[in-house]
Amino acid sequence: MKTTKPLFRFDLISLMPEMFQALTDYGVTGRAFKSGIIEMNLCNPRQFAKDAHNTVDDKSYGGGPGMLMMVEPLVKAIESLKDTQRKKRFKSAKVVHMTPRGKSLSHQLVRELLKEESLIIVASRYEGVDERINDWVDEEISVGDYVMSGGELPAMTLMDCLIRQLPGVLNDEESASQDSFVDGLLDHPHYTRPEVYRGIKVPDVLMSGDHEKIRTWRLKESLRQTWNKRPDLLAERLLTKEESRLLQEVKREQEQGPYN
Secondary structure (H helix, E strand, O other): OOOOOOOEEEEEEEOOHHHHHHHHOOHHHHHHHHHOOEEEEEEOHHHHOOOOOOOOEEEOOOOOOOEEEOHHHHHHHHHHHHHHHHHOOOOOOEEEEEEEEEEEOOHHHHHHHOOOOEEEEEEOEOOEEOHHHHHHOOEEEEOOOOOOOEOHHHHHHHHHHHHOOOOOOOOOOOOHHHOOOOOOOOOOOOOOOOOEEOOEEOOHHHHOOOHHHHHHHHHHHHHHHHHHHOHHHHHOOOOOHHHHHHHHHHHHHHHHOOOO
16 A cells, blocks of 8 residues: 655666666565655656767767766756656755765765655766766765776665665664664674574573663674774764773673683
8 A cells, every 4th residue: 555645755867777676676675665655766868868879978088998978968867857856846856976986875874865855866877977967966975985887786775775764664663773883883693593503502691581681782792793893883983881881891801712
């Protein structure tokens, strides 16, 4: 059953719109699209090309390898989408370009983008894009310090991060709030049946039924994971008294020998 109005709208500019079926047809995001919590419109910039071949790329002035996406088809696509959104009474959408030189995608950035009600996402391809497109772009976002063949997969990564935070998307409303990075720490370890597998046993505390002990254990193990794998996150976080105490316990345990 669909909701009367979507909570969020995505307008995607892509030369390969079929790739986004990975989001619309499967899993948590697929259910969110089918329920009407979110909606998406796909726009191929080729429809704004001037010639019979629908050309959207050309050689770079000054020479160099590869082809660049031309500015005019992209700008016309952005303007067309903004016009459509005005007609649908959405507030003016922020235009995001997925590019390796952009701001690193983080949970904090996701929270900022969720303050919008719609986004126009440019998923570019080829060697790059005519620099003048930036006069129509509000934010550049990167999913990591590496280069991909196009912006579709980064765009889907951003969309998935946003969609799972919307009310009604996850079956368990607490799932998103307990993800890694939400509170500045990595998630704690998780276990399910069987209780013992090839001699490896689930920690006793998780079988105890003592909710306070379980909470403390999970917080301590979350701190342990973060200290061992992403200490940079701890450097940016103001720890509570309890967290500081538990982190000191973690450090002492690891100084004494391997953790079991």
